[in-house]
Amino acid sequence: MKMEQVRGDxxxxxxxxxxxxxxxxxxxxxxxxxxxxxxxxxxxxIDISEVVFVSSxxxxxxxxxxxxxxxxxxxxxxxxxxxxxxxxxIGAGFSEFVCKSADERTALDExxxxx
Numbered sequence: 001m002k003m004e005q006v007r008g009d010x011x012x013x014x015x016x017x018x019x020x021x022x023x024x025x026x027x028x029x030x031x032x033x034x035x036x037x038x039x040x041x042x043x044x045x046i047d048i049s050e051v052v053f054v055s056s057x058x059x060x061x062x063x064x065x066x067x068x069x070x071x072x073x074x075x076x077x078x079x080x081x082x083x084x085x086x087x088x089x090i091g092a093g094f095s096e097f098v099c100k101s102a103d104e105r106t107a108l109d110e111x112x113x114x115x
Contacts, residue, residue: 001017001018001019001020001021001024001025001026001028001029002017002018002019002029002050003015003016003017003018003029003032003033003036004016004018005036006047007045010042011042011043011112012042012043012044012045012108012111012112013036013037013040013042013043013044013045014044014045014046014047014108015033015036015037015044015045015046015047016046016047016049016050017029017033017046017047017048017050017051018050018051019050019051019052020051020052020053021051021053021054021055021057021058021061022053022055022057022058023055023057025058026055026057026058026061030061033061033065034061034064034065034068037065037068037069037076038064038065038068038069039068041069041072041074042074043069043074043075043076043111043112044065044069044074044075044076044077044111045076045077045079045099045104045107045108045111046062046076046077046078046079047079047080047104048078048079048080048081048082048085049079049080049081049082049102051081051082051085052082052084052085053084053085054085054088054089059088059089059092059094062076062078062089062094062097063094066097075097075111076097077097077098077099077107077110077111078094078097078098078099079098079099079101079102079104079107080099080102080107081098086098099111
């Protein structure tokens with residue numbers, strides 16, 4: 001599992017994830033992911049176009065970061081999910097923070113303008 005910071009300015013955290021969010025994948029990135037999202041305390045845009053699998057542990061990692069940011073008045077959006085990953089996220093009830101747009105600018109606008 002790989003995590004890359006695409007953008008990390010004062011306004012937003014933008015990360016790109018790649019690989020499998022299975023037990024090993026979550027163990028590899030959970031601490032840095034939490035630090036970059038929940039602990040940073042600013043809106044987060046997570047590109048998951050290269051994520052090929054999400055386990056319940058991956059869902060928990062996303063949900064924990066989402067709840068922490070929401071408690072601070074910020075949002076997190078997962079965008080560009082592959083079809084199979086999107087099905088898992090929607091099936092788990094994550095539709096509130098899965099962005100339907102594949103366009104990065106549109107996703108950033110949605111993240112920063114939608115309450």
